[in-house]
Amino acid sequence: MARVGFAEWMALGRVIASGQLARYGGQKPGPLVKFEHDFAAKFGVKHTLAVGNGTGALICSLVAAGVGPGDEVLVPAYTWIATAAAPLAVGAVPVLVDVDETLTMDPADIVRKLSPHTKAIIPVHMANMVCDMDAITRIAEEHDLIVIEDACQAVGATYKGRRVGAIGNAGAFSFNQFKNINIGEGGAIVTNDDRYFARARMYHDVGAVFRGHLDNYNEPHFPGVNLKASQLQGAMLNVQLAKLDPMIERMRKRYRKMSSILSTSKKFRVGPHNDVENAIGLHVIFDTADEAIAFAKQNRRGVYRILDSSRHVYTNWQPVLEQRGVHPHMNPYSWAPRKIDYSEGSCAKTLDLLGRTCRITLGEQYPLPMMAVLAKRMVSGFDRLH
Numbered sequence: 001m002a003r004v005g006f007a008e009w010m011a012l013g014r015v016i017a018s019g020q021l022a023r024y025g026g027q028k029p030g031p032l033v034k035f036e037h038d039f040a041a042k043f044g045v046k047h048t049l050a051v052g053n054g055t056g057a058l059i060c061s062l063v064a065a066g067v068g069p070g071d072e073v074l075v076p077a078y079t080w081i082a083t084a085a086a087p088l089a090v091g092a093v094p095v096l097v098d099v100d101e102t103l104t105m106d107p108a109d110i111v112r113k114l115s116p117h118t119k120a121i122i123p124v125h126m127a128n129m130v131c132d133m134d135a136i137t138r139i140a141e142e143h144d145l146i147v148i149e150d151a152c153q154a155v156g157a158t159y160k161g162r163r164v165g166a167i168g169n170a171g172a173f174s175f176n177q178f179k180n181i182n183i184g185e186g187g188a189i190v191t192n193d194d195r196y197f198a199r200a201r202m203y204h205d206v207g208a209v210f211r212g213h214l215d216n217y218n219e220p221h222f223p224g225v226n227l228k229a230s231q232l233q234g235a236m237l238n239v240q241l242a243k244l245d246p247m248i249e250r251m252r253k254r255y256r257k258m259s260s261i262l263s264t265s266k267k268f269r270v271g272p273h274n275d276v277e278n279a280i281g282l283h284v285i286f287d288t289a290d291e292a293i294a295f296a297k298q299n300r301r302g303v304y305r306i307l308d309s310s311r312h313v314y315t316n317w318q319p320v321l322e323q324r325g326v327h328p329h330m331n332p333y334s335w336a337p338r339k340i341d342y343s344e345g346s347c348a349k350t351l352d353l354l355g356r357t358c359r360i361t362l363g364e365q366y367p368l369p370m371m372a373v374l375a376k377r378m379v380s381g382f383d384r385l386h
């Protein structure tokens, strides 16, 4: 969670003084265009489109990619419900995939969950843990699938030198209050594909084709919804973007220090990471759920057992599990070519793992020596008692 302060306040004041609060209609491009330009440059992608939120960014990406009724979209069993709800919003259905010890999609289970109807994969870089993008890209190429990265919880994190979100066919980001860039509510889509970009712009601006969204793309018009970001969001985004890399560097340092201390424990192990050199997400894995519960109890501050943060576990996504649509005649499950299994047993491996795993926050706002002391106490306190 990034902090917001005086610089954001000043930037907002300048936009208010200018009187141009909306995205379109002003004389000048405004701060949103600057943000999109800078974000694209920093992330090494051709196009960035700022939108109202991360859920909308996922939906826009699916629309851009042409995913729709009859399609199945692979999503991890451990993520925020938005990842599973986004395919439903375009008429497709989510299919659950187990996570492995990296807390991200298990490539072996992706292969198991493929069907002739699979159209896309949404790998989620959960809690700053990055997915095995080499394996996922390979599977996608083999089976002709679209990859839409959900980088909402990992804005700025890197995988083998590349920013996550910028690796697949499209990437979705969230800038809500609990994410690495925080403007309250906000989001963005990135892509290198001109056609995806044109379709995302068209969709996010209710099909207002007169603004030139489809110019030069030879793409049929279609209506959309309104997911536009405001210039107020743009102003805050520019300030927050400048804070992103220094914050990530602080997290990286704390990860290195704390993981090296935690790895001395004889009772638990530091969870694996798909790019450990650049890791900014830390978790520890126990042999039993009881040990994980005891560890979380002993270290209340900044530590929690993942299964207890249950909103992010599929067994608690009732609106999805009940397989209902917004209207009885607008139910993606009635358009799906086969029955989809969301039973508790469908991703039992994920439940077992999350029950034995604790996440440890890196405390980037606190001094490094203090976080090192906390890590030492976690080891000595737990190893002594267990």
Ligand SMILES: *Cc1c(COP(=O)(O)O)cnc(C)c1O
Pocket: 053, 054, 055, 056, 079, 080, 082, 083, 124, 126, 150, 152, 153, 173, 174, 175, 176, 185, 186, 187
């Ligand atoms: C936050 C989040 C979203 C949605 O972002 P909003 O901006 O809240 O709509 C999607 N996926 C994941 C994994 C998230 O954490």
